[in-house]
Amino acid sequence: MKEDRRVFSLIEITQSLRSVIERKYNSTYWIKAEIAKLNFYPRSGHCYPEIVEKVNNKVQAQIRCTIWGSNYQKINEEFLKTVGEPLKEGTNILFRASISFHPVYGLSLNIVEVEPSFTLGEMAREKQKTINKLQEENLYEKNKKNVIALLPSRIAIISVETSKGYNDFLKILNNYPRKFSIKHNLFPAILQGEKAVETVTAQLREINKQSDNFDAIAIIRGGGGDIGLNCYDSYQMAKEVATSPLPVITGIGHSTNETVVEMIAWENKITPTDVAYFIIQKFEDFYSRLEKCKKSLIFNSEKYVNNEKNTIKHLWGIISAHTSNKIQYQQYHITNIYKNIKNKSLELIKHQKTSLSNIAEKILQSPVKQIYGRQSELILYNKLINSLTKKQIKIEKDKVNILKNRTEQLNPEKVLERGYSITLCNNKRITSTDSVKPGDTIKTILHKGKMTSIIKTK
Amino acid sequence: MTKSIKYSQAIEELENIVNDIENENISLDDLTEKLKRASFLIKTCKKALFNTEKEVNSILNEMNEESNEEDT
Amino acid sequence: MTKSIKYSQAIEELENIVNDIENENISLDDLTEKLKRASFLIKTCKKALFNTEKEVNSILNEMNEESNEEDT
Amino acid sequence: MTKSIKYSQAIEELENIVNDIENENISLDDLTEKLKRASFLIKTCKKALFNTEKEVNSILNEMNEESNEEDT
Amino acid sequence: MTKSIKYSQAIEELENIVNDIENENISLDDLTEKLKRASFLIKTCKKALFNTEKEVNSILNEMNEESNEEDT
């Protein structure tokens, strides 16, 4: 042992640490971390969670915490109320804590307050991550694409025998008045909390192996309230549901947001009762289709026969009516023809009479007209001859008169009457003194008497 | 005039006479003769017309009577 | 003058005489003769005309009377 | 008239006569003859019409009686 | 009438006769003959109609009785 060595007692050291830490970290701090182990002691009511921070799933920091019984109850209630889950391992939380050092128990964080909304956000992020992954892998719609049997008569049920939901489901099926042939096998599993993912996934795998024996899978839960449902947001369980060759019907029964499993299930009916009714409805649908067919057959077969009876009656009605009409029409037609023949014949005779009497009338009138024409022609000739004859006589008369006048003018007696005389020389009429010489004897003829003279001079 | 002179011939002769007179183709010496002929022809035609009229009227009357009988 | 001289011949002779007198120198004795002949011919023609007119009128009157009789 | 003259021929002949008279294609000398012929033809046609009418009526009546018998 | 004249042919012939008379395609000389033929055809048709009517009625009555039996 060396002299210069300073040796402290453990108490000294731990007290020194304690005073340094208490001096240095004299406030409270907001810290986010994951609960690795809850370490709740129900008897004392105290809780000593181990909290860690992981990077790539490796623990990078770890510390022990304390939530005193008086705080824990309040914190947990508030957390449950907001998040829908109690504080439990694997939950990321945001909390306020003071840092303390105890000589016996060492360093620990004393949690005085937890912020539930942080956890809620973290969970929503996780849920969205699951959805995104399913969508990326084309699994999101996969189960919905399954075709459910027309009569889903063999149902694989994932539930717990003791659960209220399962019992409700059975009650509906068993008490339904129509005894449909619906058969069901129970595949027990834990339906909420941390172990649910594992057990439910395992049973899904089991059912899928013998999928030929079933028509549908029903995941039924009920009576557990809204707590511990975030297992249904887990990628692991959701993937198993999505890839099942059978249609999965969920009846998990809660009032908060739809979980991922419900979202991707073939059908989400929420309550187990609804799932039962849903299956029954398929049978009812089929039943009513049958009944509808039956009713239609009864109604329409009779109607068909009756229609045919009416058709025949109708056809016969037309045939007999037309036949009678035809005969009546022909009778009428013949009567018409007779009337026509009668009228036309009489008309023809009448027309002939008229044209004959027209001809007769023309003949009666024409000769008389002609005779009148001839008579007036004769009168015309008569008048013409009359006037022409008279005219000719007058012309002849005029001619004779003209000749008479001319003759009279040529007679010398007329000239002599007015005192003229005719002188003759040698018995020739002289008209000039050139034809005589003095001494010639000339004879002068006067109107009354003649005389002879001798010319003395010229 | 004998019956051998037809009405139509008589009218033709009359027309010729009228023409001759009109065109002074007849001497006064022949005028009287021609006029006498014309007078004769006109008389003849009138007689013929008169006779025809009588005959026609008798035929027409007969026809009329008949048709009246039938019509009544 | 015998009846043998026709009106038409008489008119012709008369016209010749008048023409002769008017156009030729005839001796006074001939002239007197010619004028006498002309005077005779004129008389003859007038007689003939007179007779013919009488006859014609009588024929025409007869014709007219007949047609008047028939017309009335 | 012999039965050998058909009504239609008679009517045709009559129409021709009417045309001839109307267009004065007939001399007065033939008028009486034509008129006599026309008169004869008209008589013939009337007789034929009268007989036909009687026969027609008798046939029609017979037809009518029969149809009445059956109708009643 | 022999059975060889069908009703429809008879009616057609009758209609032709009516047309001929209407359009005066028949001379008066043929009218009587045509009418006699028409009379004969009408008689024939009426007989045929009468027989058909009897037969038709008997079939209709028979059928009516049957359907009455069935309806009651």
Place this chain on the structure above:
Amino acid sequence: MTKSIKYSQAIEELENIVNDIENENISLDDLTEKLKRASFLIKTCKKALFNTEKEVNSILNEMNEESNEEDT
């Protein structure tokens, strides 16, 4: 009727007859024959209907009885 005429054929033939009668494609001469045929076809159809109705009723009654058993 032999079983060889089917109801549907009978109906088709009847409809053709109706068409023919309606469109007056049938002369009076053929009317009786067509009516007889129609009458025969109607009788045939009625018989077929009667039999079918009996059979149909028996099948329907059977169906009704069965479902009543199950529902109770």
Place this chain on the structure above:
Amino acid sequence: MTKSIKYSQAIEELENIVNDIENENISLDDLTEKLKRASFLIKTCKKALFNTEKEVNSILNEMNEESNEEDT
């Protein structure tokens, strides 16, 4: 072939028959046969609805055989 496929085929066949009868797409001659088939199909389907699996299987086999027989 699974059972449920058979059910769907059966009800589809049934509904086709029902449609055919409703719309009168079948002749009366086939009505009885179709109705018998429908009755059988209804019976079969009802058994599928209500009975145990074993019974259903035997009926389905029977149905299948029958339809095969009919198809051939």
